[in-house]
Amino acid sequence: MEETHEIVLTVNGTHRTARAPARRLLSDLLRHDLGLTGTHVGCEHGVCGCCTVLLDGAPVRSCLMLAVTAAGHEITTVEGLAAPDGTPSPVQRAFRECHGLQCGFCTPGFLCTVTALLRDTPRPTEEQVLDGIAGNLCRCTGYQNIVRSVHRAAELLSEREGGA
């Protein structure tokens, strides 16, 4: 029988423990062991960005990372972006408002990527937006509404910062 390891990590602010083989991918741990199926898996080799989650605040492709290497770190998945009472985050609101999704398969990855992008670059230029989302692929939208969503999210975040 395959050896398993205890993996303790913080996911969306909660300490979680799972036992998994050393080769378990973080994406599989999140989806299959912890039941967080909001993280989607598309290409499974680091190209599409669907599986993007935040590791200590930085976007990572969870299909390229072994779960054991995430032990002791803080992971944020799409399920952790909304407020504790379920209120969507400004980025989530902007994607809804600007129709930044169609089938939604790519959306969890975009939401995590854009959340980190706007934290680091609160008022991005068009070029910074395009550069920031370049690692996430979407087969449906043609990206225009996603780009609009990012700019709108920046507005919503700045309104929130301003207390509006």
Ligand code: FES
């Ligand atoms: S599923 Fe991870 S990058 Fe495509």
Ligand code: FES
């Ligand atoms: S909305 Fe369908 S892949 Fe992006």
